[in-house]
Amino acid sequence: MNYRNALNYEGKVVLITGAAGSIGEGMVKGFAECGATVIAIDRDLESAENVISELGDLKRDSMAIAIDVTDAETVKKQVDVIYDKYGKIDVLMNHAGMNIRKPAVEFSEEEWNKISDTNLKGIFLMAQAVGKKMIQQGFGNIVNTASVSAARGHCNLAPYAATKGGIVQLTKVLAHEWAPYGIRVNAIGPGYVMTNQTRHYLDDPVKYNELISKIPMARFGEVEEMVGPALFLCSELAGYITGHTLYIEGGRLID
Numbered sequence: 225m226n227y228r229n230a231l232n233y234e235g236k237v238v239l240i241t242g243a244a245g246s247i248g249e250g251m252v253k254g255f256a257e258c259g260a261t262v263i264a265i266d267r268d269l270e271s272a273e274n275v276i277s278e279l280g281d282l283k284r285d286s287m288a289i290a291i292d293v294t295d296a297e298t299v300k301k302q303v304d305v306i307y308d309k310y311g312k313i314d315v316l317m318n319h320a321g322m323n324i325r326k327p328a329v330e331f332s333e334e335e336w337n338k339i340s341d342t343n344l345k346g347i348f349l350m351a352q353a354v355g356k357k358m359i360q361q362g363f364g365n366i367v368n369t370a371s372v373s374a375a376r377g378h379c380n381l382a383p384y385a386a387t388k389g390g391i392v393q394l395t396k397v398l399a400h401e402w403a404p405y406g407i408r409v410n411a412i413g414p415g416y417v418m419t420n421q422t423r424h425y426l427d428d429p430v431k432y433n434e435l436i437s438k439i440p441m442a443r444f445g446e447v448e449e450m451v452g453p454a455l456f457l458c459s460e461l462a463g464y465i466t467g468h469t470l471y472i473e474g475g476r477l478i479d
């Protein structure tokens with residue numbers, strides 16, 4: 225093992241879904257900075273293209289591609305296109321997700337289906353399509369994005385928590401089935417992350433203090449602090465780790 229070089233992703237082809245989102249954009253930048261060729265996948269193609277063009281000199285052969293991860297046909301077709309173009313897939317950062325917060329009794333069936341299709345079916349379809357290629361090539365790393373909600377019964381997150389808990393279990397099954405093919409499958413479980421969607425909590429000190437009072441490190445995480453663990457899990461440094469969910473939550477789950 226060359227520890228010093230372990231986060232060098234030069235020559236690696238890395239697929240990132242949800243690439244146009246707050247954390248996804250950070251993932252694209254992080255993997256590109258480490259030398260990877262990144263395929264930025266999102267249903268919002270224009271924003272994903274912006275993320276790629278902002279890479280500047282780090283762009284290399286990176287590109288953006290439109291995939292709605294809930295659409296099995298598109299997922300399969302576009303993964304074929306990517307595999308044919310690049311000849312391999314080293315990493316899938318399976319990251320696209322969505323959330324609606326409200327009491328369980330208020331969710332419509334349509335809302336349940338949307339969250340469940342995006343967060344659970346979408347993660348499975350991407351993992352399945354890419355997993356087939358990785359089995360064929362005999363190597364690969366998949367990291368699925370779960371959440372601390374997978375491990376706690378926080379209110380107002382019924383469908384979201386159910387899907388994120390499902391991701392933790394799905395990660396274990398895929399890790400077990402695909403270990404013989406040289407594929408590792410892990411998950412990350414972010415806590416509150418400081419993004420454009422959560423920054424507004426800073427404007428409400430009472431709410432913000434209430435939230436961070438439950439976090440031993442007494443702050444939200446930064447996007448970069450989600451990227452580092454993902455880079456680690458997909459690297460040789462984590463070569464004997466599979467089926468795990470690495471929670472990144474400033475100690476939120478300690479007690």
Ligand SMILES: NC(=O)c1ccc[n+]([C@@H]2O[C@H](COP(=O)([O-])OP(=O)(O)OC[C@H]3O[C@@H](n4cnc5c(N)ncnc54)[C@H](O)[C@@H]3O)[C@@H](O)[C@H]2O)c1
Nearest residue numbers: 242244245246247266267292293319320321371414416417
């Ligand atoms: N932000 C947080 O505090 C936090 C905490 C825990 C977990 N997470 C997880 O991290 C991931 C990203 O979160 P974020 O805050 O960056 O969210 P975000 O809303 O900023 O980004 C999500 C991205 O996913 C894309 N997307 C949604 N549905 C899609 C679909 N069907 N097909 C393709 N792309 C789709 C969106 O277009 C968007 O670009 C999610 O899985 C989320 O559940 C976030």
